Amino acid sequence: MKYVDEFRDGALARGLAERIAAELRPDRRYSFMEFCGGHTHAISRYGIAELLPEAVRMIHGPGCPVCVLPVGRIDQAIGIALQRGAIVCSYGDTLRVPASDSLSLMKAKARGADIRMVYSAADALKTARANPGREVVFFAIGFETTTPPTALVVQQAAREGLRNFSVLCCHVLTPSAITHILESAEVRQYGTVPIDGFIGPAHVSIVIGSAPYEHFAEEYRKPVVIAGFEPLDVMQACLMLVRQVNASRAAVENQFARAVTRQGNLAAQRAVSDVFELRERFEWRGLGEVPYSALKIRAAYAEFDAERRFDLHYRPVPDHKQCECGAILRGVKKPVDCRLFGTVCTPENPMGSCMVSSEGACAAHYSYGRFRDVREAAA
């Protein structure tokens, strides 16, 4: 496949792995957090962890949009569909996420809710046009990557004067989540989590640009390398991070220069700020309440805001007491350290957020990396 295979070349990967190994300082270890679920997926799917030297540890961050979606929000979507009879349009991997009362969007569908899987926000708008007699709600989730398309359909719906379309906005922001992790007690005070640097998001950065990360580099002295989602991108980003750490530098570097600029996509940013404003606080699954970390629909577009339209009130739902997702997302614990992992919590029956999508730290480890636990147990 052209323009894809070039970034998955095994020979180049071996070369990069050797170079990383050669440049490591023997007296230390290196821990890097890849924020994005897309990177977690690439690391697992291509077996990158096996290629990296033992002294380099990848910590899977909270950038899996499905994983961080709190149960209370899914409950809202299910409620709109089941009790209010609306058509709820959702991205594919949100359908399986477990909610309250042993439900999920998929199980609600089996109980008669009209849930439709869409590939884009525009498909939800199409559904609204095709069903003028019914309320159609787009369950809008994801980071900055999926936010602009949601903004565009809200603008479009306003232009068309669509009366039956609204958006349940659960869009969240990458920089706030990174700040939250850096501010967490384990990272800041105790230093128990040695995060030496970040692999910055690929698609998110196309939209927001590389500038927002400069703050982390300066304020927290953490190097950030923005990387593409292909496996060679990730390997090269690791090498760049190792070099920064060795040189005691903390800068934002852009490995994904073929797509990311410093300013990002200004047209997309304009559409987003036209439609959305900051929420004061938002609950993240696994991280809890994070201030100024999510978006809501501005009053000017109030009629397209499902929360206002259906008069929804948010009710948080706590995770299982023994669930260690929060600690895992901050890099304090590994999936195997959780008592629920692989026993009652599996991809078929996820208890915590990290097991929900293949991009989540626990699901990725369960589905792709469990063989390492066997090896570690034997060692």
Added chain:
Amino acid sequence: MGVKKDYVRPLDLRQGRIDMNHGAGGRASMQLIDEIFARAFDNDYLRQGNDGARLPVPPELLEGGQLVMACDGHIVSPLFFPGGDIGCLAVHGTINDVAMMGARPLYLSASFILEEGFALAELARVVDSMAAAARQAGVPVVTGDTKVVEQGKGDGCFIATTGVGVVPRGVKVGGAQARPGDVLIVSGTIGEHGVAVLSQRESLEFDTAIVSDTAALHTLVAGMLGAVPPGALHVLRDPTRGGLGTTLNEIARQSGVGMWIDEASIPVQPQVEAACELLGLDPLYIANEGKLVAAVAPEAAEALLAAMRAHPLGQRAARIGSVVADEHRFVQMQTRFGGRRIVDWLSGEPLPRIC
């Protein structure tokens, strides 16, 4: 004046639709059977006109062989897709289930659940395709049934088929027979059926040259069994729903073994790879309808591969890995990128990722 001769106005195959009368068991049912089913499937057993078929005892049974029976329900949407339709799929699927036991498929039954309002033209098209597939495979449909459900209670047409076959004495092919050291072979490129069907889904429609691989594999299996010493072929399975990844896990679990496969050796058409890339899916979990995976004793692997490649349905057969002893029953893969990972069971339906 004598009794006037019966006249039955033929079914309107252009405008006509299934109505509740067609399932009521009266004249309308009889006419539907005569003009659509019996006409297409025509054979000596159906002509007996009974509720069941009386079948001769196959010679293998007299020589210590055993009967094999398998059934398969078909609910594909859309009914027609590039490279096939629900009709031929219903024949191939069941023949393959019988063949994967190492058996020679002999007869099929077909049970149709039709939805009120289903166009007779489409029904005729499905049945004709089914009959052509059965004829080409040399496995006749010897008995059948039709029911009609009210509109909204079906998806146009569901077809359940049952197959009967015989496995000769000495052939012990089964999912629990894989042994450490066995070589794993797949009969060709994976993922075409699933991608072909996906490309036609209403919400997804994309242009692709990919056609379903739907095919009956029993002659390929016969060639394979003939090419290796008795007992050397341990496992045969067709990686349908769940794809190759799930099928390998099924075999690993049944046999209590692990597997090591090499991603670079798994044949995938570039168009399938590209479509999966675009949709965020993994070809390892996409359905096939004309492929099989085999576990064979290592010393017989080359002969088996040669026999497979000599058959039109096995030309791109490839050795993809081997069976290993592993109490955890992991299916592990050397990635093309040079890494290593587990190939797990498919969890739920394959759903596209967000970003």
